[in-house]
Amino acid sequence: MSGPVSTVDAPDDRADTGHPAPPCLEVTEGREATVGGLRVRRSLPRRGRRTVGAWCFADHMGPADVTENGGPDIGPHPHIGLQTVTWLLDGQMLHRDSLGSEQVIKPGQLNLMTSGHAVSHAEEDTGHYRGVLEGIQLWTALPESTRHGAADFEHHTELPKADLDGGTGVATVLIGDFADLASPARHDTPLVGVDLDLRGPATVPLRPDWEYALVVLRGAVAVNGQPLEPGRLGYLGEGRDELPLEVREPTRVMLLGGEPFPEPIVMWWNFVGRDRAEIDAAYDSWARMDDRFGRVESSLPLIPAKPPHWRRPGNGD
Template structure:
């Protein structure tokens, strides 16, 4: 369910990543798209809101019906400069990558792939699971210190959980720390990602130096009287030390936060870079099928892509 990003999602520019705001509730609609064969709601990036902390991409996938041999069906494709964070809430997905990883991911488990200077992967049917598939894939922009480093993959079959006050539900910590629970997953910048299983209204702890956003996966969650339901991103700004979430029936939401990402980024297709020249070089490597992105042991066809529009238009790099 990874990518691609288009200019509809965010202009191809290094400017305007979306400046952090004081505490607020800024609601924007997701864009519906099809990735592989599956419908997604793309909450990030949006025009004017490129990042939340280092989080730069959020696709809520499904629910979709899949079979043993037909699922996401996303063939081998490349990444640079980011991490993919895959979280399945229902069903199963098979991940394969150019590092040789072959990993089925199930609900409650986390796949984290670090692209560094280049990696490729595919997301496939498992060969044994039939039923409903739903989840979210997130991207994290890597900082200058690690974005040219080696690719890596990690799978965590158990993640820490924290109970919400008053028996209001539970929080599963994908990345970072929350409520005294600390995820074992790698993070390259101060960052947090939490799956909130809400059974009643709750007040959740925040860090004043983080900016936050909420992506609702199931049900409706209200913040300061503003309702968020699947298909919307609620940007919450920075400066809060807690947040009151109002629910009338069970709901599920992803809380994303981090220190504002000050490095200007350029996003095109499945790449997160800094300059057009970097994107051009990555595109050329994928077209040449050189060693930069390796090979994925997948029966699915490799995904091609046309040159960036600035090349076709003869624009400056």
């Protein structure tokens, strides 16, 4: 779900972005948090690994039991400098934003919101769905060329799919290009996000000039005998043209990759910027509720924020 990011996840130091590495499996522990009404496992950002390509955030939400009137319960909150990519394995939830969008998302569908200079949104129960909710929300950092632009929202009901070698799984391309497939979803930097639904060992094609990571949602995979389970980020580095995955049980795993992001970023709360001054300006706009972030037609209360830690007495987090 949407944020918030704090220095527990990664310092706001621009130098902590993390540099591309040769082929590897660098396993980093995530952390559990509660966002709105859901438990999440956050695997990105982590200390020393801020981005993978332009990907800068990954929250695996649920599985959780929700009702018609009780579910995500994420009230209106602001974003700058990023895209939110929402993908469900089970269940339904409702997206509302300051553009006037109101969209229920279901498994196999993609919600993509581009914040540009500023947007606000809420994530709510649908008013009719009762059952299990599970999915992942991802963020991509926007490049300099588009991060000050207009906000936008897309909903995609059909995404390209391909059988993996030997029929051991199916790849669904959420965003970007994978093998011979291209998602219709907008992306502002060279990147890819793929849901791998695996039933056995598979070899996945990669680009050697991109860096990649794995986020396991269900089951487990192994790379060169090294296991990776839910709740961890498996950073793969760059320099591979394919990735053999060892799978012994039904597994769902997200493959995230892209051209290494060229711009150091600062992340705090629900904002992705380039320096603290940008974060301060966004925080001040939200705190005084000026017109920058618009209004969301939601019955949920707005989510407030404490001042950034560098503005608090003692400079604590």
